[in-house]
Amino acid sequence: MTKSILLVGVGGQGTILASKLLTIGLGQEGYDVKMSEIHGMSQRGGSVTTQIRYGDKVNAPVIGPGEADLIVSFEEEETYRWMKYLKPDGKVVLNKFRIPSSPILTGEETYPEGLIDEIKAKVETTVIPASAEAEKLGSPQSMNIVLLGALVKAMGLTDIDWEKIMAENTKAAFLEKNMQAFRVGLEYLS
Amino acid sequence: MKELMTGNEAIARGVYEAGITFAAAYPGTPSTEILETLAGRYKDDLDSEWSVNEKVAVESAIGYSFVGGRSFSAMKQVGMNVAADPLFSFAYTGANGGFVVVTADEPGIHSSQTEQDNRFYAGMMNIPMLEPADGQECKDMVIEGIRISEKYRTPVMIRMTTRICHSKSFVELGERTEVPKREYKRDIWQYTTMPAVSKKLRHEILERLKVLADESANSKYNYAVMNDGAKIGVVTSGISYQYAKDALGDKASYFKVGFSFPVPFEKIREFTEKFDKVYVIEESEPYLEFQLRTKGINCIGREVFPQEGELSTSIIKEKVLGIKSETIDLDTGKIKERPPVFCAGCPHRGLFYELGRRAKNGKIFISGDIGCYGIAPLPPFSATDTVLCMGESVSGGHGAAKAFEHYGTDMKAVSVLGDSTFFHSGMTGLLDIVYNNSRDLVIIMDNRTTGMTGHQNNPGTGYTARGENAPAADITAIVKALGVKNVRTINPLDLQEVGATLDWGLALEEPGVIITRWPCALKKFTEDDLQEFDVTRHLYQMDKEKCIGCKMCTKTACPALRFDTEAKKAWIYEPSCVGCGICAQVCPKDAIVKVK
Structure with a gap:
């Protein structure tokens, strides 16, 4: 059975590193894996997604509406934008963090309120202040690793040796902080 | 051994395994990582180059093939329009050393101008085409493409799309085949396209198609x-x-x-x-x-x-x-599009801020181009009127200036384009401006890299695709050599300098060029950058007492700025700020202060 994970956020938030580590882990565990992302224009602060599908044999690398088992969102409004892609019984892990789009910055629009409550009312949702947690660790760029930890727990992938994967694929100087961030994420899900 | 690879990485692997020894390309989403991988992972195995444009890339690869080497080129779908001219003729002369060209199409238009389907090119050029459906096929089809190319002396096209280019899947790795150079024999009845020769070759192409049809019928693909x-x-x-x-x-x-x-x-x-x-x-x-x-x-x-x-x-x-997927439908009307923005510290921000202010009078026609500044038409800058294709800003600006002159319209034409785009196809247009004497003002935004595609070297950066030293093209010298007498180079982070220079340029009644020179904020700075520019990461903070909530700073659309709607004060999100100081310069109350 193919599982589908949709990572959503704003260009520049680090969805690509998190998905890279995830696919390496899934591959080592023996899954067939496909991963898809969009480069270019949208990376400049636009809405971005990274899509990961794994199972015995995966065909399409892209997740369609109603197909994701899990959405991991790096930004509040982006969670809402991509909810259509979640299965009705799927789960959401979201970073309690707002990045105002330029129309909001310039005052043409206001940041919409109450989005998280609406999402919570529909599906099992875990809200993590991942950006704040990473800043607390003195490593704001580890926000994506906090979310990776939560993702691993949500998908029941804790048996994979993530420390080894991180040691082999991230900068040695960040390893300790990244592992701390990873454990913070793990613990947010029961 | 199996490896998880994007389609682009798999194509590069195929180039390596096929024994290709020369690759040339111009960056363009979604094809860029093909040549990046060749110039990185396979740096020592073959000669890989960034060319100034796709036409030059393909022509270089053609010359390499003519004299007997295996060569390769890759480009995005609109790049093939640029390279189409040599490719059509190359289909006539045919290849000597194997030649494969990749076109990376973009259904869905994620980062392109058009949704064109380049499969029709293959039929129009009468050259064989392969279409991979995953990473493994990407790799295998380059090898197969080289075999077909040499067997039938034809260029071969591989057609990819964004989801093939940028999706990862497992690829079985193989060994590289090294082959000797094929013999080159001078043969003007094969390698020229004089009309008499082309007539003969045209007939041969049609004969070749018949055997290629058999090849396709028996293909394992x-x-x-x-x-x-x-x-x-x-x-x-x-x-x-x-x-x-x-x-x-x-x-x-x-x-x-x-x-x-x-x-x-x-x-x-x-x-x-x-x-x-x-x-x-x-x-x-x-x-x-x-x-x-x-x-x-x-x-x-x-x-x-x-x-x-x-x-x-x-x-x-x-x-x-007739089965519709069940979905969770929320009120998406609540959330608006999230248009891309200039990054914090982007050197384009200052230029478009000042240019947009001047364009508010409706008397400036701004001809735009392809690059990150393709978002300048949007608010809050509203500082570009048209975007078409690489280099069109310059020649299109020229045409507009001619029209304004002819009809006596009180408007000024301005062209804006980046350094790499200028090398790609802006230089020819600028020569035309000088030659045909128009009043277009050309602004070349030199951010010391090819920015939007992810920081590839270009003739101006001082480095080759493989990171070797190269002579850095001097844009000022080029512009002057093309005959432009009015040339100024400015720091785009200094708004006063930007404004004054724009006023100078807008008043010119003959060709003029402004060069803004500051490195892209996301670039990995070179030694030369560090010597020339103060790129140390500064930090600005908001003095909340002084802030009057006028939102002048947020009109620069910097992603590091925030506005607290309750307190009616702006503030700076520190992890995003790189300290370019643009917001501090637009603040009427000097509330934004440099703290580091």
């Missing part, structure tokens, strides 16, 4: 996947094959077309005759559908599937089986 009891027949290619399999599973049988020009008609006919209903599932234009219809093969295509945007598993499920 054109095959049927039969499912017992399946009532639906599907003819498909590329990524659409993957969507179709997920959507229809064993309810359908599939004919997967991997060698898609010439089309293997008889094999497809044999397949389709087994079904009452045959769907052609493909993205963009109805390429296969047209082809099948010319041979009287009945199929359902564009009357049910969309001709715009990307296909998906759910679209196919809905159109073929």
